[in-house]
Amino acid sequence: xxxxxxxxxxxxxxxxxxxxxxxxxxxxxxxxxxxxxxxxxxxxxxxxxxxxxxxxxxxxxxxxxxxxxxxxxxxxxxxxxxxxxxxxxxxxxxxxxxxxxxxxxxxxxxxxxxxxxxxxxxxxxxxxxxxxxxxxxxxxxxxxxxxxxxxxxxxxxxxxxxxxxxxxxxxxxxxxxxxxxxxxxxxxxxxxxxxxxxxxxxxxxxxxxxxxxxxxxxxxxxxxxxxxxxxxxxxxxxxxxxxxxxxxxxxxxxxxxxxxxxxxxxxxxxxxxxxxxxxxxxxxxxxxxxxxxxxxxxxxxxxxxxxxxxxxxxxxxxxxxxxxxxxxxxxxxxxxxxxxxxxxxxxxxxxxxxxxxxxxxxxxxxxxxxxxxxxxxxxxxxxxxxxxxxxxxxxxxxxxxxxxxxxxxxxxxxxxxx
Amino acid sequence: xxxxxxxxxxxxxxxxxxxxxxxxxxxxxxxxxxxxxxxxxxxxxxxxxxxxxxxxxxxxxxxxxxxxxxxxxxxxxxxxxxxxxxxxxxxxxxxxxxxxxxxxxxxxxxxxxxxxxxxxxxxxxxxxxxxxxxxxxxxxxxxxxxxxxxxxxxxxxxxxxxxxxxxxxxxxxxxxxxxxxxxxxxxxxxxxxxxxxxxxxxxxxxxxxxxxxxxxxxxxxxxxxxxxxxxxxxxxxxxxx
Numbered sequence: 001x002x003x004x005x006x007x008x009x010x011x012x013x014x015x016x017x018x019x020x021x022x023x024x025x026x027x028x029x030x031x032x033x034x035x036x037x038x039x040x041x042x043x044x045x046x047x048x049x050x051x052x053x054x055x056x057x058x059x060x061x062x063x064x065x066x067x068x069x070x071x072x073x074x075x076x077x078x079x080x081x082x083x084x085x086x087x088x089x090x091x092x093x094x095x096x097x098x099x100x101x102x103x104x105x106x107x108x109x110x111x112x113x114x115x116x117x118x119x120x121x122x123x124x125x126x127x128x129x130x131x132x133x134x135x136x137x138x139x140x141x142x143x144x145x146x147x148x149x150x151x152x153x154x155x156x157x158x159x160x161x162x163x164x165x166x167x168x169x170x171x172x173x174x175x176x177x178x179x180x181x182x183x184x185x186x187x188x189x190x191x192x193x194x195x196x197x198x199x200x201x202x203x204x205x206x207x208x209x210x211x212x213x214x215x216x217x218x219x220x221x222x223x224x225x226x227x228x229x230x231x232x233x234x235x236x237x238x239x240x241x242x243x244x245x246x247x248x249x250x251x252x253x254x255x256x257x258x259x260x261x262x263x264x265x266x267x268x269x270x271x272x273x274x275x276x277x278x279x280x281x282x283x284x285x286x287x288x289x290x291x292x293x294x295x296x297x298x299x300x301x302x303x304x305x306x307x308x309x310x311x312x313x314x315x316x317x318x319x320x321x322x323x324x325x326x327x328x329x330x331x332x333x334x335x336x337x338x339x340x341x342x343x344x345x346x347x348x349x350x351x352x353x354x355x356x357x358x359x360x361x362x363x364x365x366x367x368x369x370x371x372x373x374x375x376x377x378x379x380x381x382x383x384x385x386x387x388x389x390x391x392x393x394x395x396x397x398x399x400x401x402x403x404x405x406x407x408x409x410x411x412x413x414x415x416x417x418x
Numbered sequence: 419x420x421x422x423x424x425x426x427x428x429x430x431x432x433x434x435x436x437x438x439x440x441x442x443x444x445x446x447x448x449x450x451x452x453x454x455x456x457x458x459x460x461x462x463x464x465x466x467x468x469x470x471x472x473x474x475x476x477x478x479x480x481x482x483x484x485x486x487x488x489x490x491x492x493x494x495x496x497x498x499x500x501x502x503x504x505x506x507x508x509x510x511x512x513x514x515x516x517x518x519x520x521x522x523x524x525x526x527x528x529x530x531x532x533x534x535x536x537x538x539x540x541x542x543x544x545x546x547x548x549x550x551x552x553x554x555x556x557x558x559x560x561x562x563x564x565x566x567x568x569x570x571x572x573x574x575x576x577x578x579x580x581x582x583x584x585x586x587x588x589x590x591x592x593x594x595x596x597x598x599x600x601x602x603x604x605x606x607x608x609x610x611x612x613x614x615x616x617x618x619x620x621x622x623x624x625x626x627x628x629x630x631x632x633x634x635x636x637x638x639x640x641x642x643x644x645x646x647x648x649x650x651x652x653x654x655x656x657x658x659x
Contacts, residue, residue, distance in 0.1 A: 006534075009526060321522075325534060326539060
């Protein structure tokens with residue numbers, strides 16, 4: 001391999017264009033792997049938005065619709081579920097636990113979730129992580145609230161702060177100013193919609209709506225916060241509820257039973273399956289991003305190809321000299337393929353360095369703002385396959401200028417083209 | 419080793435062309451040479467204007483081109499009997515070549531440019547033992563400024579100095595034949611004479627056969643024999659006036 005130092009010195013001689021080529025490949029590789037990592041992490045975090053819940057039950061609509069409004073707080077329920085249905089179903093022998101959800105109000109753009117304290121013990125995300133408090137504890141009093149990490153962060157809330165909920169979810173929603181809440185707990189970031197939620201008790205939802213009807217205040221019938229405490233605050237309807245079963249195999253039987261429920265049309269969905277369906281929709285955009293980043297790599301390699309082919313003419317002299325010294329045209333081919341390989345491999349190494357530097361800098365931000373845990377893990381099998389493909393692509397691309405050089409060498413013979 | 423010894427290698431002429439015909443891409447022949455010989459240790463001046471088939475002849479002698487008909491024998495070896503790779507190896511081992519100009523690789527230093535010849539020829543490497551030391555010796559005897567020897571880049575050398583480095587490369591490891599294609603055309607008259615003098619003495623020292631191709635007839639008296647390509651080529655090539 002006496003030609004190795006020759007190729008390296010030739011590259012060093014063209015260090016400016018080589019540096020630019022390396023930068024192009026490095027950036028494209030970093031982008032490809034970065035997008036891949038965020039994609040994987042987004043899918044993982046998405047798929048683990050809710051775990052440990054066997055069934056989500058709501059009024060009959062579509063599975064994705066139910067998942068969207070009950071868990072992701074996107075859109076509104078078409079209908080409510082009667083409190084009686086909830087009581088009846090949660091009392092079935094197969095049911096281990098049930099957590100009701102009542103939606104409809106908001107606080108400065110964040111959804112208010114009326115529920116019970118069981119939410120904090122039974123809701124699971126990721127690898128069965130339970131919700132944890134970074135400060136305070138679950139609500140106890142009627143006018144207590146627990147806020148998600150992002151709510152606290154964005155609005156600068158701390159425990160014992162007083163907040164006012166708004167009726168409805170629009171920007172111009174009326175305020176329940178007469179019944180302020182006290183923040184008693186702040187949850188740790190989970191990367192799920194929990195982070196952007198304000199949790200209060202079901203009774204609290206009843207209380208703030210005691211003097212409302214059909215979405216407006218009933219004039220002259222104001223009920224003070226203290227007076228509301230004395231009312232019967234049992235809800236008549238809720239939006240949806242989560243079910244945990246005593247044994248998982250019972251889930252399909254219970255699902256059928258709820259779907260055929262006699263008193264009202266209900267729908268029960270398995271969260272895992274609905275999440276997969278939803279990802280099928282959302283994932284399209286993510287896949288498009290992956291394709292774009294792959295095309296950026298192709299563009300990077302084409303840049304290298306352009307740079308190499310541009311040098312071919314000025315290197316024809318170099319080739320004629322080597323040929324005169326007894327080099328076979330194969331040597332020209334080898335030199336250029338080797339050059340492409342060196343550029344690609346160095347580009348990949350630089351790209352990885354760039355990626356890890358970027359991840360190290362951005363990991364904290366991604367965790368804090370999106371709940372995405374993008375780790376500095378060693379490249380996985382899939383990533384190594386991708387890198388191998390980039391490497392192979394680079395070497396394959398190098399075959400074109402190499403073949404041209406081979407042709408030149410054969411055609412030029414010992415004549416020096418000036 | 420040699421697969422088709424036409425004449426006993428020891429007494430064979432350095433170069434022998436016999437009944438040679440060459441044409442590019444089945445066109446009419448460019449070269450048609452009945453017989454052409456260069457004896458060992460001869461200093462032959464081959465005169466030929468550009469376009470007369472000079473480069474083609476060099477390609478044939480170097481084994482880069484193969485004639486449609488006839489033989490090219492170098493040191494008694496019929497090049498046509500060797501495969502492409504073997505011809506390249508043969509060229510590396512036995513023939514040194516100097517071009518008109520731009521002989522040097524800009525990314526190698528002076529010594530590396532000279533020893534590059536040994537990279538493709540284990541035989542020439544073996545001949546000199548230590549290529550770098552031999553390169554330095556040749557460069558000194560070719561009167562390359564020792565100051566410039568030490569300097570790393572060949573880019574700053576004058577054309578005259580560059581041609582001497584090229585000559586050192588063509589001579590390192592003592593190949594039997596040296597082919598010089600207009601090596602002095604880029605030099606001024608004084609430098610030209612000095613260059614030739616040094617080249618001759620180095621060739622004499624090693625017993626190298628020199629085939630010097632040029633259109634500058636003023637140099638012809640310095641050689642042991644002068645020949646015009648038109649005299650040996652039966653194809654009359656229309657040369658632009």
